[in-house]
Amino acid sequence: MIIAESDPRFYIANSGIPGAGRGLFARIPLAAGEELRVIGVVIHADAAADECTLWADAYKLQLGDMLLIPVGYGGMVNHSSHAPNMEKLVASDAVVLRTLRAVAADEELLFCYSAYAQARFQLQG
Numbered sequence: 001m002i003i004a005e006s007d008p009r010f011y012i013a014n015s016g017i018p019g020a021g022r023g024l025f026a027r028i029p030l031a032a033g034e035e036l037r038v039i040g041v042v043i044h045a046d047a048a049a050d051e052c053t054l055w056a057d058a059y060k061l062q063l064g065d066m067l068l069i070p071v072g073y074g075g076m077v078n079h080s081s082h083a084p085n086m087e088k089l090v091a092s093d094a095v096v097l098r099t100l101r102a103v104a105a106d107e108e109l110l111f112c113y114s115a116y117a118q119a120r121f122q123l124q125g
Contacts (some may be wrong), residue, residue, distance in 0.1 A: 003039055005072030010036070012076055016108055023108050024076040030103040036086075038074030038095040042066050061088070061095050068095050080110035087111055 008027065015023035038061060043049035045067050053060075059075045060067045069075075077086060077097055086097045086109055097111055 003041075003071050005039060007036065007073060009034075010073050010109070012073070015078055017078055017080070017110075020078045022076060023078045023110075024073050026103045026105055026107050026109060029105050030099050032099055032101050034103075035089075035096045035098045036074060036077075036109075038068060038070050038097060039072040040068045040070040040075070042068050063090060063095055064092070077109050077111055079113045081112050084110045084112045 009030065011025050011027050012022055013025050015021060017023070040061075042063060043053065043066065045062075045065060050067060053069055056069045060069055061074075062068075074095070074097060085100055085103050085107070087100055088111055089096050089098055097109070099109075103109065
């Protein structure tokens, strides 16, 4: 299986958040309500695949009773509890990140991780 990300609205660059590494940015202005489908590999929680991918725990997203390991742009969106400009939405078979407001070109995209993820990874900001 080949998984490829190709959405010209986004690019990856160094994050403006200290210690965050790289992040995802808007290449063009985005309107409120625009969506980015998070592509990746879906695995069963607490199964062998979950154990074998512990290295990706910080990036896994809950998808019902499954876990989604992002392998595209969705995995590059950093956390902000103070100024998120995106929200995570879970459908029966997909995770999307949707803009909460208009986003300027070259603005970093951020969403607020779940309370579980924040406690687990001791996130600040």
